Amino acid sequence: MTRWRRWFGRKQVERDLDDEIAFHLAMQEHLNREAGMEAQEANAAARRQFGGVQLIREHCRDHVFGWTDGAWQDLRYALRMFRRSPAFALFVVLTLSFGIGINVTAFSIIHAVLLESLPYAEPDRLVSLPQVGSVPLLEFYSGHARSFSGVGAWLEESMSLSGNGPAERVRASRVTATFFPVLGVEPVLGRVFVPQEDEPGGAKVALLSYSTWQNRFAADPRIAGRTIRLNAESVTVIGVLPPSFWIPGEPIEIWVPRVFDNRFVPLAMIRNGAGILDGAVARLKPGVTREQAEAELRVLDGAYHRVHPDHTSQPNRLEPFARTSSVAVQQNLLLLWGAAFAILLVTCANTAGLFLARATTRRKEMAVRLALGVDRVRLVRQLLLESVPFALCGGALGFLLARIGVGLVTAWGGHEITDWRQVGLDGAIPVFAAALSLITALVFGLAPALGALRSDPREAMQDSVRGESAGRGRVRRWMVVAQTAAAVALTLSCGMLLEGYVRLRTQKTGVRTEGVLTATLRVPDARYDTDALRVRFYDQLLRRLREIPGVTAAGAASKLTLQTVGEGSMTWTEGAVTENRQPPVVKNRSISPDYLDVLGIRVVAGRGFSTRDTIESPHVMLVNEGFARRFYPDGRVLGRRVIYSSLHVSAEIVGVVADSRASIADADPQPEWYVPYSQRSRHQMSLVVRSALAPAILEAEIRRAVREIDPDQPLYSVRTMDDVVAGGLRRSRSSVEFVGFLAAAALLLACIGIYAMLSFSVAQRRREIGIRMALGAQAGDVRWLVLREGLLLAGAGVALGIPAALAAARGASAVFRGLVLLDAPRIVAVGMLVLAVSMLGAWMPARRAGGFDPSRFL
Amino acid sequence: MSKPSDLVQGTLDLLVLKILALGPAHGFAISQRLKQVSADALAVSDGSLYPALHKLEQQGWITAEWKTSELGRRAKFYSLSPLGRKELAREAAHWERLSAAITGVVRLQEA
Numbered sequence: 021m022t023r024w025r026r027w028f029g030r031k032q033v034e035r036d037l038d039d040e041i042a043f044h045l046a047m048q049e050h051l052n053r054e055a056g057m058e059a060q061e062a063n064a065a066a067r068r069q070f071g072g073v074q075l076i077r078e079h080c081r082d083h084v085f086g087w088t089d090g091a092w093q094d095l096r097y098a099l100r101m102f103r104r105s106p107a108f109a110l111f112v113v114l115t116l117s118f119g120i121g122i123n124v125t126a127f128s129i130i131h132a133v134l135l136e137s138l139p140y141a142e143p144d145r146l147v148s149l150p151q152v153g154s155v156p157l158l159e160f161y162s163g164h165a166r167s168f169s170g171v172g173a174w175l176e177e178s179m180s181l182s183g184n185g186p187a188e189r190v191r192a193s194r195v196t197a198t199f200f201p202v203l204g205v206e207p208v209l210g211r212v213f214v215p216q217e218d219e220p221g222g223a224k225v226a227l228l229s230y231s232t233w234q235n236r237f238a239a240d241p242r243i244a245g246r247t248i249r250l251n252a253e254s255v256t257v258i259g260v261l262p263p264s265f266w267i268p269g270e271p272i273e274i275w276v277p278r279v280f281d282n283r284f285v286p287l288a289m290i291r292n293g294a295g296i297l298d299g300a301v302a303r304l305k306p307g308v309t310r311e312q313a314e315a316e317l318r319v320l321d322g323a324y325h326r327v328h329p330d331h332t333s334q335p336n337r338l339e340p341f342a343r344t345s346s347v348a349v350q351q352n353l354l355l356l357w358g359a360a361f362a363i364l365l366v367t368c369a370n371t372a373g374l375f376l377a378r379a380t381t382r383r384k385e386m387a388v389r390l391a392l393g394v395d396r397v398r399l400v401r402q403l404l405l406e407s408v409p410f411a412l413c414g415g416a417l418g419f420l421l422a423r424i425g426v427g428l429v430t431a432w433g434g435h436e437i438t439d440w441r442q443v444g445l446d447g448a449i450p451v452f453a454a455a456l457s458l459i460t461a462l463v464f465g466l467a468p469a470l471g472a473l474r475s476d477p478r479e480a481m482q483d484s485v486r487g488e489s490a491g492r493g494r495v496r497r498w499m500v501v502a503q504t505a506a507a508v509a510l511t512l513s514c515g516m517l518l519e520g521y522v523r524l525r526t527q528k529t530g531v532r533t534e535g536v537l538t539a540t541l542r543v544p545d546a547r548y549d550t551d552a553l554r555v556r557f558y559d560q561l562l563r564r565l566r567e568i569p570g571v572t573a574a575g576a577a578s579k580l581t582l583q584t585v586g587e588g589s590m591t592w593t594e595g596a597v598t599e600n601r602q603p604p605v606v607k608n609r610s611i612s613p614d615y616l617d618v619l620g621i622r623v624v625a626g627r628g629f630s631t632r633d634t635i636e637s638p639h640v641m642l643v644n645e646g647f648a649r650r651f652y653p654d655g656r657v658l659g660r661r662v663i664y665s666s667l668h669v670s671a672e673i674v675g676v677v678a679d680s681r682a683s684i685a686d687a688d689p690q691p692e693w694y695v696p697y698s699q700r701s702r703h704q705m706s707l708v709v710r711s712a713l714a715p716a717i718l719e720a721e722i723r724r725a726v727r728e729i730d731p732d733q734p735l736y737s738v739r740t741m742d743d744v745v746a747g748g749l750r751r752s753r754s755s756v757e758f759v760g761f762l763a764a765a766a767l768l769l770a771c772i773g774i775y776a777m778l779s780f781s782v783a784q785r786r787r788e789i790g791i792r793m794a795l796g797a798q799a800g801d802v803r804w805l806v807l808r809e810g811l812l813l814a815g816a817g818v819a820l821g822i823p824a825a826l827a828a829a830r831g832a833s834a835v836f837r838g839l840v841l842l843d844a845p846r847i848v849a850v851g852m853l854v855l856a857v858s859m860l861g862a863w864m865p866a867r868r869a870g871g872f873d874p875s876r877f878l
Numbered sequence: 879m880s881k882p883s884d885l886v887q888g889t890l891d892l893l894v895l896k897i898l899a900l901g902p903a904h905g906f907a908i909s910q911r912l913k914q915v916s917a918d919a920l921a922v923s924d925g926s927l928y929p930a931l932h933k934l935e936q937q938g939w940i941t942a943e944w945k946t947s948e949l950g951r952r953a954k955f956y957s958l959s960p961l962g963r964k965e966l967a968r969e970a971a972h973w974e975r976l977s978a979a980i981t982g983v984v985r986l987q988e989a
Contacts, residue, residue, distance in 0.1 A: 036944075040905060040954045043947070044924065047906040050949070071925035079929035083936050 037080055045070060091405060098406040108378065109410065112371055115772050116414025116460060118765045119367025121421030124445075124453045126360035128426055130353050131452075132443040138342055139264040141204025145304045146341035147313065153295030155280055160324050162198070165302070167313035172199030173300040175279045176269065180544070180734040182249045185236065186723070187734025189542075192250075192274040193267075193298075194282060202303050209233075210244035210259025217277040220287075224255045227275040230263035250274065251544050252732040268342050269298070293328060301341045310338050356429070363765075366506075368460055369499050370769060372467040373776035375407065379468035400469045407465030408458070415457025419450065425761075431750075432758035496780075497813060500773045504817020507770040508854045509825035510763035515842055515850055516829055517759055521752045527687055530680030531581055532620030533741035535710050537718050538580055540737045541726065542704040551635060554701040557729065561707075562612055564725040570718070571711040575615030576697065580706040583744050584609075584682040591693065592663040593651050606647065607682050607690060608664070610697040610705075616642075616677055618708045619741075626658045626675030633696045639671035640696065645679045647691035662693065671695060684748030708741070715740050767854065770817070771861035774810050778865035782806060789872055799870035806869045810862030817858070818851045890930045891939075892973060895958060895966040898940055902957035904947060905931060931956060939965050 045066050052062035067073070102109045140146060152158050152173065162171040172195065179192040197218035205212070207227065217223050228243065237243055246257050255276070266272075279297065280290045290296060304313055314337065379386075389399065426443050548554045558576055565574035588607035609615075613629040616622075624645065633640055641662055648657045660673050679689035697705065711718055719738050726733050739747070782789070789802055829841060842850075897903065897911050908931075909924050934940045939962030947953035958966070 036954065039952065041925075041928065043904070043951055043953045044906045044909075044928075046951065047949070048924070069924050071923035073925065076925040076928055080932045083929055083932040 033084060034081075037077060037084075041070075041073060041077065091401065094402040094405040095409065097402070098409050101406065102409060108374070109413075111772055111775065112374055112410045113413045113417060115367050115370050115374075115769060116411060116457075117417035117421055118769065119364040120415050120418030120453065120456055120460060121425055122360045122418075122765070123364050123456060124419055124422035124449060125425030125429060126353075126357045127452050128422065128443050128445055128449050129429060130357060131448060133353060134350075139205070139262065139266065140342075142303075143342070144340060145306075146203065147302050147304060147310060147338040148341040149300040149302055149338070152300040153297050154293040155290050155296070156293050156328070157324060158196070158297065158300055161302070161317070161320060164320055164323075165313075165316060167305060167308045167316050168302040169305045170198050170202040171300060171302045172196050172202040173279060173297045174199060174267065175282060175296055176272070176298050177282055178542075179251050179274065180542075180732070181236075181274065182252075182732055182734060187732065188236075189734055189736040190232070190273040191270055192276060193272045194276050194279045196279055197277055199301075202301060204303075205261065205265055207259040208262050209241075210257070212259060213277045220278070220280070222278060224250075224253055225258045225277065226250060226255045228257055228260050229271070229273050229275070230261055230265070231271075232273040233260045249732060250276070252547060267299075314338050363769075364456075364460070366499070366503060366769060366773075368464045369496075370503075370773050370776055371410075371460075372464040373496060373773070373780060375464060375468045376780055378779075379403075403469035404462060404465040407461040411457040411461030411464075412454075414460070415453050418457075419445075419453045422449075422453070428754070428758045428761055432754040496777060500770075500777045500813045501817045501820065503766070503770040503773040504814050504854065504858055505821035505824060507763065507766040507857075508818050508821030508851065509828065510759065510766045511850050511854060512822065512825040512842070512847065513829065514756065514759045514763040515846060517752070517756045519842060519846075521749065521756050524684065524687055524749055524752055527681075529582060529684070529745070530621060530678055530689060531741070533582075533745060535712065536618060536741040537709050537711070537715050537722070538706055538737070538739055538741060538744060539709075539719070539722055539735050540580075540704065540706045541733060541735055543730075543733065545703060548703065551701045554703065555635065555698050558612070558697065558701075558705055560729050561725060562614070564728065565707070565709055565722065568711070568713075568718075568721045568725065570713040571709055571721075573614050573618045574707065574709045575612045575618040576705040576707050577612070577615050578610040578697065578702040578705055579607075580708070580744065581609075581619060581621075581680050581682065582684045582741070583706075583748060588692075589664060594661045594663070604651075604691075606693060608693045608695070610700045610702050611694050612697060615708060616694075618710045619680070621680050622678045623675050624678055626673070628675055628677070629694075629696045634698050639669055639699055640674045641671040642675045642677055642694040643673055644677050644689070644692045646689050647693060648676050650691045664693075664695075665700070669700070671699075684745050685752065706737075767857050770814075770854070771857050774814060774858050774861035775864060777813065778806055778810050778862050779868075781809060782865045782869045786872070789869055793872065802872070803866040803870040806866035807859065807862050810859060810866070811855075814855050814858035814862075818854055821854075822847060822851060889973065890927070891934060892966070892969045894927070894930060894934060895939060895962055895969070898956055898958040899963065899966055902943075902955045904953040904955050906953075908956070934962070938962070 045063075048066035048069060049059075049062045052065050053059065057065060070076070137143070149161070149171070152161065155173075158171060158173050161168070165171070174193045174195045176191065176193050179190055181188050181190045195213070197213040197215045200207075200212040208230070210227075212227065213225065217225055226248065228237065233239060233243060237246075240246070243257050244259055247254050248257060249255070261275070280287055282296065302313075304310065317338070386399065390396070423445060426445065430443060543554060543557055548557060562574050562576060565571060584607055588605050590603045591606045591608075592603045611629070613631060613633070616628060623642075626642075628642065629640070641664075643657065643662075648655075652660065657673055657676055661670050662673060663670050677694070680692075681687075681689050682692060707722070709718060709722065713721070722738070723735055726735055789805075792805075793799075793802065826841070826847075893912060894908060897908055897915075903911070905928060909927050912927075931940070935942055935956070939959060940956045941959050942954050942956050944952055945955050947955075
């Protein structure tokens with residue numbers, strides 16, 4: 021009979037087996053009776069001689085159906101166990117899902133950043149040339165380097181795109197015509213740039229990224245040849261790039277040729293060697309190694325230096341293109357994975373503990389089975405299989421948790437961890453999750469399985485409780501202490517971050533944010549290349565804005581208060597107190613006269629700006645109180661002169677204004693100075709408009725006003741001031757959320773760890789408890805016995821965790837800005853919280869111990 | 879009843895094949911023959927024969943058929959298949975070599 025026939029004719033096969041064995045027994049009985057035994061005795065003797073019928077049947081069945089049948093039965097038994105003790109199952113699945121979930125999160129990120137295949141042809145032949153910043157050097161390498169088959173470069177720029185909807189700010193990149201051929205990228209539509217387009221005066225063309233084509237141009241199949249308006253010029257779209265294509269850095273939406281065509285640096289300076297390129301990439305010729313290329317570049321560099329003496333030779337280490345994330349990112353990833361792995365180990369230990377505790381209650385069953393002659397291997401197999409359903413459920417839940425995890429980590433770390441890559445949870449990730457689940461099942465299922473193997477059946481039958489070897493018990497205890505300490509440390513960190521966040525939110529900003537809408541514009545250099553043009557544009561705009569019914573005030577500034585990140589400008593203060601010879605770097609803004617009014621920043625001394633301060637009138641400046649305190653502690657501020665900008669403009673301080681926080685992420689205000697934008701005009705200004713209108717209506721009005729002056733001018737970052745504040749606090753908030761999530765997980769694990777530990781302990785000490793109760797101990801006394809053990813472990817954890825957390829916080833306060841050390845009462849509160857949570861875990865075993873019936877164990 | 883010792887388990891297949899080479903038989907008859915021929919030296923519990931029989935059947939060395947037995951009851955009769963005959967010859971030769979080798983060592987005299 022073939023195996024398949026047997027499978028389908030199961031019932032028949034089983035019946036045959038029964039018949040066969042029955043026949044044998046009948047024959048033996050017959051023989052025995054003929055030998056003179058009584059009927060009953062004959063029957064018993066026959067059975068004795070035969071052996072364990074059930075066992076034999078199982079063995080035969082194994083041979084007939086193969087090992088899969090036995091395995092299937094074991095799995096079904098495991099699922100029945102699930103149903104019988106749902107609390108246990110829930111505990112295990114939750115614990116596992118945390119461990120697996122965190123690891124899947126870490127793996128997805130690592131996979132996206134380090135392992136995912138790059139969207140270029142033969143990516144390992146590509147090297148990046150970070151030292152190439154200037155166009156002449158690029159052309160030099162391009163012409164002379166024999167190790168490379170091609171060299172390309174790019175330069176990122178923000179451009180305004182209009183013509184197919186409202187004007188919008190897009191992230192664009194200027195590239196050499198060699199760029200796409202070097203990378204080996206084929207467009208999905210149309211073509212890439214040709215060398216003629218890379219010449220000065222070449223055709224105005226552009227390539228779209230796939231997502232831009234889909235989102236903004238509705239995936240128009242006839243996009244090639246269409247005209248769009250880019251930076252107020254007509255540009256023809258010649259193609260669309262593949263959806264998988266990206267280069268390191270922020271995602272680029274539009275690509276154009278001619279890197280020297282940018283509007284920040286004049287052509288003459290570019291020709292002279294100004295470093296404008298954001299990056300360069302080269303493709304190694306077949307057979308050329310990176311070391312050979314490096315050697316050649318060193319020679320070429322020397323040659324270039326001889327022709328251009330002010331070119332500084334750079335160490336020419338060639339890294340693979342797009343593969344190397346910065347060292348910081350790699351370190352972050354390593355940290356992330358280390359933490360995840362540690363958590364997984366703790367999880368497995370926890371789960372193994374839970375299973376071990378449960379295994380002790382099944383010792384009798386195992387002993388009986390071993391005595392009956394069950395194959396030990398089979399027993400181990402059954403125990404391992406029992407852990408599989410738990411692991412798979414934990415893995416599935418963990419995978420879902422990983423989605424949340426990835427979102428949290430991306431929000432918290434941003435590009436410092438993910439390097440701008442898109443972290444997806446498809447492809448290799450579910451496979452990894454499944455594999456991890458199975459390995460986890462093996463690891464934590466092994467402990468009770470090995471324990472069962474080693475146990476002596478006779479001992480188990482006698483119910484003698486052999487004390488656990490001291491070594492293993494101690495390890496488990498310390499693990500519980502460590503878990504609790506970790507939970508304490510994380511909760512404390514979360515508390516500190518929360519404190520910092522709250523402080524940032526509640527501390528006075530010095531700015532009135534209600535009812536203020538902001539928007540940013542940047543007028544293109546091409547059409548607004550003189551101060552007069554720029555000033556006139558913004559004057560006109562502000563006038564129109566004030567005319568909008570419902571608007572009480574409108575102003576503009578080069579950088580928005582509460583949103584200013586980054587350094588300021590060098591400032592030479594006359595007669596001021598400065599630390600050293602170097603002029604201080606101070607944050608500053610070019611503002612309209614009404615700007616400070618709109619934001620409610622008062623003038624505390626002297627006067628504010630007015631329309632009389634123009635390009636022709638004397639240069640004036642306003643400073644904030646912080647500036648005055650810092651540089652003029654004697655209090656005589658008004659009338660002093662300050663020199664700023666590379667043109668060495670000298671301005672007189674005519675007023676002092678109240679402090680305000682330059683950035684919402686800084687708790688304290690800093691020194692600042694203001695000049696009228698009529699005297700220092702900018703291309704980019706942020707508008708602030710105070711009104712009673714709804715933001716959506718006001719936005720429409722503002723856009724209309726802008727369009728009336730210049731229809732090609734886009735407006736972007738339209739947000740209320742409150743949103744700006746929220747946005748600035750986002751990083752801080754994400755940190756709190758991320759660490760909070762970890763802290764909650766750690767608390768849960770600690771709770772479960774204590775539960776497992778005490779369950780096991782109680783199971784082991786059954787006899788001792790029985791004796792105590794027989795000698796008169798009450799249920800309450802027994803409960804206290806168990807609770808005390810839990811309290812000791814948790815207490816040790818808390819005692820260790822607090823100093824560790826405080827020490828780490830002091831060290832980490834450099835990285836985590838806004839980590840505020842908590843005061844003693846709060847620290848104690850956190851300790852109490854952790855203790856309480858741990859006691860929750862101790863409660864069930866304690867209750868179970870108190871409910872023991874002593875007679876059962878004596 | 880304990881499991882048969884490892885040595886016996888390993889050679890059980892050979893013994894069963896040999897017995898069946900003398901003619902088809904059902905499980906009980908095989909076990910009786912085994913006891914008879916080995917004069918009870920091979921003390922295995924009767925039942926342990928059956929997993930071996932089923933394994934041999936799975937491997938194709940023996941085939942089975944349900945027939946009526948001497949007592950009038952239905953019984954499963956096993957017989958040696960051609961493949962099994964070849965396997966028997968192979969294993970018997972292997973056993974001869976092994977036992978000769980062991981005997982050779984056991985009979986070594988001290989120099």
